[in-house]
Amino acid sequence: MPTKSINYRFKEKLRSTLGGEAYSYCYQCGACVGDCPAAMYSADFNPREILLQALLGDEEALTSENSPIWNCTNCYTCYERCPQAVRPVEVIIALKNICFEKVTSAPEVRELVSSVRSTGRTVKITALSDRRRKELGLKEVKMVPIEELEKLFEP
């Protein structure tokens, strides 16, 4: 059976990233899995397994483009369920932030971020959506003040 060494550098990185501090308190009870909506709909998603990979320092599995973390809906159910106050959802958010630093976030997510940066919206307003809004008697969607948006993104 192939062996894999523990990546202590990555474990320390996760511990020092906002939200990731308590990951090592996980004792693999699985209480975070039962009511997790993402686990119900995707056989590939399991917050306990994500925590196990974090405990093993599996940087490659957790921070690659096809990492399971991108299936988390941020519903915070696991936050309520965990008896160890690991705050699994916040560990997952910390992992997502590490992915952004490494530029290994999922392409769909990068696209969303780029749309928010350039238009202030996650969904593009098209001529068709404008027309449908008019037909439904809804107000015209106003442009987002881009200069103010840019200030929000300033480091």
Ligand code: SF4
């Ligand atoms: S926040 Fe994510 S991991 Fe936690 S219960 Fe919701 S979908 Fe599952």
Ligand code: SF4
């Ligand atoms: S509920 Fe908490 S301690 Fe239990 S497996 Fe999930 S993260 Fe680990």
